[in-house]
Amino acid sequence: MKPYLDHDALVAGLVATGLSIPDREQAKVQLQKYGYHRLSGYRYLYRVQLPPEQQDPSSRRFRSKEHVPGTSLGDVIDLAEFDVRLRCVLASGIEDFEIRLRTAVAHVIARRSELGHLYVEHLDEKHCLKRPRNSSKTSHEIFLQQVNEATALAHRRNDDFVIHHRQMYGRDLSVWAVVEYLTFGSLIFLLDYLKAEDKRSVANTFGASHPAQFVKWVRAIGTLRNDVAHAVRLFNKPLKNEIAIPPRSCTNTLLTETASHLRVNSTLPESRRPSKRIYSHSAVLSYLLRSHPAGSEWWKEFRDVSSTFPRHSAVPLSPEENMGFPAGWKNDPLWN
Structure with missing residues (x-):
């Protein structure tokens, strides 16, 4: 040591x-x-x-x-400060996506029941009743523990709407209230437990054709969310989740060029593949936000911050070489 x-x-x-x-x-x-x-x-x-x-x-x-x-040390500091700016813009985009996802998930469940998250008949029963390895409880029973923790947190915080809800309807919170207190990880569980038609409805809201692929994207964004929150370095670093954009996985063409970029470079060593680098995750996040009915101009913020990447003559670093960006990425319709 x-x-x-x-x-x-x-x-x-x-x-x-x-x-x-x-x-x-x-x-x-x-x-x-x-x-x-x-x-x-x-x-x-x-x-x-x-x-x-x-x-x-x-x-x-x-x-x-x-x-x-x-x-010089100044060159190194410039890179570190760029990474700070990059994490900040990603945090903004991820927060926006997270709020929209909480809203969409709560909406499809509430159509069935205000407390639909508590009962397997309003969810995918087969998925909910599975028992994870080495567990005596079903997946839904484990999820309910997380719901109980979130509900207890809500009552401890005593927000005005929680007090009102408790006085009018009892201790159990409606799904649109409880999703505000679920961790992002628990929200992903709930998304994955939705009935097939509800999961497809949520996926379509964000421009995703295939619910299973949408859940994978959300998991990747969730992991990135944790990295950003813990100030993990993003420059020149492979991420945990690999992004895939299969054919016909999108309802519009905004990810076409990104999909081609990932496909062309798929034979590179895993740690160097663009699918494991920050660009692919950012592209999917931008796509999901822009495809949502509310639209988004977050892509402008990301493009502007990425354009501040420091250039030094001693070592020719670049977003294309070190962060998985494709050549000419600014001309991609995704960023225009």
Whole structure:
């Protein structure tokens, strides 16, 4: 395990490996702001690549500690700050999508019953009555535990509409109220438990033809939501979920060019595939928002932020090379 080093020693170590740091005091401030470990992820591509015979894939050792001549700490900070802007714009888009999804799911259930989420006859019974591996409870019973936790949270918070609901109708919250307190993960469970025709209705609302594919997209967005909330680095990093856009999975053509881009590059090593990078997830999010009846101009925000990617001459980094963006992506109708 590496030993602890104070900020002076950390800065000295960076200088010793060829990173240009004109102002050491300011460098220490940046280390206090971002952390040495976090900045290592942004420094990685600025380090000199080892000759093939010195590389060790088993320990993931492909680069030396030395930095490419001409690289400065400012270059690294620029990348980190771009990533902050990217996470902020994604957080905005994901929040918008999440609110619309909660509304759509609650609406199709409420048509059957105001408390339809509590009873399997209003959901996909076969799916609800399955027992997960190593569990004595059905999937719906497990989900009800999550509903009970959400309901208890609602009553503890004592929001005005919860007080009114309790006084007028009792402790159980109607589906349009309880979805406001479900975690995003629980909301995905509820989406997946919908009757086939209800799930298709929700999927169609967001421009998705196939409910199963729509649920996969929502799961990918849910994982990205957690990454964004925990300030996970998005630059030059493969994401957990791989995005697929099968033929005839969309009700309009806005994802056509993205689908082609993913298909052409599907034979790359998994970690380098665009389907595992941030562009594919952002494209699907933009598609779902734009295809919704309310429409969306979030695509403009994403395009503008992505256009601020820092360009440095020492190492030719780019969204296309490092984040899965296709060449000429700004000309895609999805971003216009």
